[in-house]
Amino acid sequence: MMKNYKGIKIEIKPTIEQIEKINKTIGTGRFLYNFYIAYNKEIYEEEKRFVTGFEFSKYINNVFIKENPDKSWIKDVSSKSNKQAIMNSEKAFKRFFKKISGFPKFKKKSHNNQKCYFFKNNKTDFEFYRHKIKIPTLKFVRVKEYGYIPKNVNIKSGTITKIADRYFLSLIMEVEDTVKATNTSSKGLGIDLGIKDTAICSDGRVFKNINKTIKIKKLKKKLKREQRKMSRSIEYSKSKKIKLKELKNFNKKKLKVQKIFYRLNCIRDDYNNKMVNEITRAKLKYITIEDLKVSNMMKNKHLSKAIQEQNFYAIRTKLINKCKERNIELRLVDTFYPSSKTCSCCGEIKKDLKLNDRIYKCCNCGLEIDRDYNASINLEKVKIYKVIA
DSSP: OOEEEEEEEEEEEOOHHHHHHHHHHHHHHHHHHHHHHHHHHHHHHHHSOOOOHHHHHHHIIIIIHHHOGGGGGGGGSOHHHHHHHHHHHHHHHHHHHTTSSOSOOOOOTTOSOEEEEEEOOSTTTTOBOSSEEEETTTEEEEESSOSOSOSSOEEEEEEEEEETTEEEEEEEEEEEOOOOOOOOOOOEEEEEEOSSEEEEETTSOEEEOGGGSHHHHHHHHHHHHHHHHHHHHHHHHHHHTOOGGGOTTHHHHHHHHHHHHHHHHHHHHHHHHHHHHHHHHSOOSEEEEEOOOHHHHTTOTTTHHHHHHHOHHHHHHHHHHHHHHTTOEEEEEOTTOOTTTBOTTTOOBOTTOOTTOOEEEOTTTOOEEEHHHHHHHHHHHOSOOEEOO
16 A cells, blocks of 8 residues: 655643754754855855755765864754755755745744754654654653644654744654545535635635634734834834844844734634635535635735735645545636636626626626625636646
């Protein structure tokens, strides 16, 4: 039977000594990532060639540490974690060469999401019990919530992430490929993703926009207040020509902002998970969505913030995973397909439809229907599409 890989994320409660080691590993990885970018720029300017991650790793171990004994702390942490940081930097360069992304940027210590990688070196690594798990170089670390890791599973590697002063462990597990039951359903579903409501389904279900709830609005208000306090500290440090490190309360203010951001992201992510689960739980043959170009949509300065908060790409990724798991075909329709402008009754295209026209009124058959609901029906009926799951 074929082997597949599955990821799981749990929160851990490391000791003070383990926290120091995690932070040291994160810091060393960040130094090597940034140094690889700077070193490559220097070599390219002088010799017009690109240094691979393997060559750079050899240079660090055989030349750089010997020439700079004060940098011997590089070897104090996991060598596999250091190699992964270098490979991540090489991957960023390769993406730049393929014109997938921009030139690699230096990592900042002040950024909220910080990671370090741990590879399985021997059989006892990532051995877990009810309340603890063994991580290479850290030994046994306490798990905050237990029961999430399946029993008798082969864990290949793990990544520790530091978010808002909390530590999370992401595990890659090897799982057996289960035989999926044949899908006998003939029902389809069209989903129109929007800003007014997050998702409008062709079967009449509407999933409200979570960002319009009182809970989110209160948190955003609180975030604005805390960001204002943080910006005052930055302005004070500039006026007095003092470094932000010397301001005692700045890190406390920054941590408050990070915690609110993390809470907002958790609420939105949880809502999207529940929404996708409810949609895919029904017996369906296929689901059709539109290929949204979010970067183009963000150019509208009046709607850019609302579009960003909706996390359309995250919803699409969750749909792909759930459809694969539940043996549902996920169809993707071209960006320029006029789902909102086409009448779901007679097929007439209304070219002069504006963004503020929330009710679709057909000039041909006289149909009056909600604009988004009309689009979801058209997506369900569409004949030209691309299967992505």
